[in-house]
Amino acid sequence: MKFVIVKNKKQPQKVVVLSDAVYHSYLGKYFLGQTDTITFGCGYNAWGALVNPVDSDVNMYLNAYTISNFSSQPLTAEGWLSSVLPGKAKVSKYFAAGNQSITPPPLPKVKIEDVSLVTKMPTGGTYTFVRRVEPDETLTKHDFQGMYIIPPGSSFALYFLSPGTTQVQARVAFGWWEERIC
């Protein structure tokens, strides 16, 4: 393509477009992490979630989630927003800031939590979406670009239904950024 015939004022400028997630990583505000392996089945359910603590002073913007299904059964995962989640949650230590060039590396305010083998369903909030997860596969959902915005005291949870009489294992990962509430 030749631009010589295009009038000078119409010569388009070149710009580098950064996604919001990449921009927030440059700022040290983008984080990635996963739950521990969660176990469910035989009538017991489980969940993995991003939980924004009441006193965090940040809003959480979800960019991505993935679900690894280590079983040979298809699974059903329910997306619950801002619900009260059942069971005694375990806080994950598998997380890091995307930007590791900042010393010391920034730490997130939001926690990754999980619970295995529960019978109670989440209460309150909204059962927002459902995903069927194929056997022996990682389902990936990327580039929400902050569509889900979770304030302090609220959560984004993936609740797994027991697939029947077998015990199964899965793992959930998230990518998100945090913005201070003015």
Added chain:
Amino acid sequence: MSEKKINHITQVVDITSPAMNSMLGRYFIGQSGELNFKNKYNAWSGIINPENSGVNLYFDIFTITNFSSQSYTSEIWLNAKPPKKVKISTTVTPSNQAITPPPKPKAIMEYADNITEPLIGGANIFGRIVTSNSTLVSDSHKGSMIIGPGGSFSILLKSSQPETIKGIIVLTWWEEKI
């Protein structure tokens, strides 16, 4: 639309960060050697940013190939220490082949297979199941993972099968002076 109105619209060419860095000769593609692993014997490959490199690494894409008929698990790690015995990958090249002499990356790609010791340090931030006879291609991370000097981005391959599995890892990244 009138000519006057059209004149108010600015046209811009939308260039992604990976494309811009490729034009500048700072974008690199590295492939590991063949990786053999099985139950309790893992395989690993990663890019290491040397302590004195003077650059940050901006990670873009990984691909993980599974040549076997069994699926396996991969773990993505930030800043893990490399295993004791590693080989250095020679199949590393700039994506921009139009520059002479070809630019050389500061990052070093390493790989190791049949390793029995656990990875030390850093964080295992997510994982992927790699289905049989397939190549898993990650989304473009577009530099949202940034590795400083002394750090690393790496992938650990694990299988619960007794038979040896063959895999290959490809990593792409760009480098910017600090």
